[in-house]
Amino acid sequence: MLQDDLVLANRILANEGVLDAFGHVSVRDPENAQRFAISRSRAPDLVEKSDLQILDASGARVGGSDGPSYSEVAIHAAIYRHRPDVHAVVHSHSPSVIPFGATGIPLRPIFHAASAMGSVAPVFDIAERFGDTDMLVRTAQQGDALAAVLGAGTVALMRGHGCVVAKGDLRSAVFVAVYLERNATLVLQARQLGEVHYLSAGEAERAGEMILSPMSRDRAWELWTRRLNRPG
Amino acid sequence: MLQDDLVLANRILANEGVLDAFGHVSVRDPENAQRFAISRSRAPDLVEKSDLQILDASGARVGGSDGPSYSEVAIHAAIYRHRPDVHAVVHSHSPSVIPFGATGIPLRPIFHAASAMGSVAPVFDIAERFGDTDMLVRTAQQGDALAAVLGAGTVALMRGHGCVVAKGDLRSAVFVAVYLERNATLVLQARQLGEVHYLSAGEAERAGEMILSPMSRDRAWELWTRRLNRPG
Amino acid sequence: MLQDDLVLANRILANEGVLDAFGHVSVRDPENAQRFAISRSRAPDLVEKSDLQILDASGARVGGSDGPSYSEVAIHAAIYRHRPDVHAVVHSHSPSVIPFGATGIPLRPIFHAASAMGSVAPVFDIAERFGDTDMLVRTAQQGDALAAVLGAGTVALMRGHGCVVAKGDLRSAVFVAVYLERNATLVLQARQLGEVHYLSAGEAERAGEMILSPMSRDRAWELWTRRLNRPG
């Protein structure tokens, strides 16, 4: 069931423009909180159930497909270690989000549909503690540093790389990731026009709860699932 | 007949990029002006005839599908109460329109195809009277406040949320909503180039009448309907 | 033969993003230079051979489909009257071109593929001589005024409306219209970066001849035709 949703999550995130050849989405094992499921190293749009692996809290493979793992499973492992409330993680190179990570311009919610991102997204710069790297979060230490920037929040941007979304359930994480991308596009445009009136902290909190209600979240999930099965 | 058009309107607005998982379109009941038809809570691109509901002037369900209603039927109910000339309402998160609502930069028609929007779109900010909310227009009072900003016009933007289009017939409302989105994209681009020469009030009025003539409006409707049945 | 190409021209221009529900393309009758062929009033993407009409130099229908004509056949009629060298005319609301007509920022070729547009596109503002109108070029006088701005050139922008492309053969007119749109997008982007080094007049002339050579022009035509028959 959850594995079916994880396959769908991979393909939805690709189809909605959040993931391309890279990026990944995982879900905590509901029966063993020390473990999580994620695809083997494969483009998300192509992921099938037989590609899924079970990894432990250190990111080591303990079940599922025996293909090579993604290079950055440390991202997922670290967030699950630090955040017991989190049950799903998306790591993406969400295109419109990258300019914010690269400039330090704060990414905030410009409309209610993106409000569950929180009222501003912090930025993780791997160079601050690790100097010149290949930009990947490969070690437990690097994962810890990213998780520290994420803190108790939902989104963290990664300078020169992408972002992470961490949420209490898989469909909500997918929802936030999709609207984070759309929000970034709109903020890019709005800043060309003039000063932007973002949602207030109070609005972001109220709207963030509303927008992830089952009625709202599942309405989007139904649409995005149906779009997978259509040409175009 | 009108119900068939309402299903098509839902799918056209989704297919042309005005609606996504959210937003809705309604039409006043031609036989009972106190009622209107609208889908149950469902992504517009997936709406079928069996999803349609009949609501009364307070937004209460009096017929049709017994699924849950959209959270914002108060938008439609209020506009139909205040505007006897209006027979169709679109509420959308039309993407390129959102930056205008969030910055207060006036949205005006840059070309004749968008002229039926009127010569400038007012902005409704729910916080002005209702403080921090989840941004949804849920109550009759909130609907009244939105209808007051719309006044006798065709379009009102909603800060941090989207916009509404109100028009005398369904196909015209769809037409205005589609070209409102395209107009917003063009104004965003043009403002990067320099000062924009918008249509004058006289041009907007003359062009607005012409562009909603049956020959023009139905030419677009035929195209948009045909595009629904094609892959891509 | 030429009629087949005219149907393809309609659909290519729609499929490549130059025409939407509006705009039209015509070709001079090779056997009677006082006449031209153009679709009846219909969205270009839907045009079939049976929709074609033959109009005379005043824009009156003298053959073909008896459906209503487009409201702006005066554009085509005027250009054919004033420009014996022209055998094909495209009138479009080419989206990225509209911001240039609305701001007066000169549209020039930024790369060789668009060079056949000439080294700069003049702008026709219907209000200059005709005051507040519905923006359409409906009369012979309005057509003459537009043709005067076009002069001996290939492209004229129309403020608040769109543009015209006039060329010696149909495939070349389509080619120029497609790359005019793409050029406008690129110029919009480049101007955000800094001062643009456009093609010089000498480069535009040499490249403009090269790019419309049969080998080049027909390579594009083959691609665009094949794309019509594919989903997506």
Place this chain on the structure above:
Amino acid sequence: MLQDDLVLANRILANEGVLDAFGHVSVRDPENAQRFAISRSRAPDLVEKSDLQILDASGARVGGSDGPSYSEVAIHAAIYRHRPDVHAVVHSHSPSVIPFGATGIPLRPIFHAASAMGSVAPVFDIAERFGDTDMLVRTAQQGDALAAVLGAGTVALMRGHGCVVAKGDLRSAVFVAVYLERNATLVLQARQLGEVHYLSAGEAERAGEMILSPMSRDRAWELWTRRLNRPG
């Protein structure tokens, strides 16, 4: 085998938005380093195995399809002459790259996926040595001048025209060309926000090696190949 990959490379580059009716991709003959394979003059999206030609180091046809060659085989011939380490060349009018060539604003990697482009792309301006031309690189001298600007690098922009990508193997050249285009879009956006923190030279070098590892490069190749066979 390599010919199959060359056909795929043509179609992938078209499908991913790097090539349109124009541009070409070639691969050095693994059995005769003085020769390379490239399509006859045809839109890349339509190229089939029977369209491939074998050219020698001067760009003369020595085998394969007897159709006319592209006008710019001198680009490929020159790079293969000057760069024994290069086994694949892409010449494109990659849209978002053109504004950088036309303004001289440096194009640098904003994220790790584009890092294999090198830390900055030099610009070739054909007018500097050859005055007003039709912008095409047609002669050995022009090819030499372009190869000199490319130097030992991977990418060179061409003012008013496009760019070249030169790499040690075909899949890597395709990878760099695709992410060069996406990087240009992101840099265009980021510069609107503020000062851009690009990858450092050390990061670009480390990430550039990582991103072209077989695991990474072939993950993208698998995705892009599968997308060819899908509608949309």
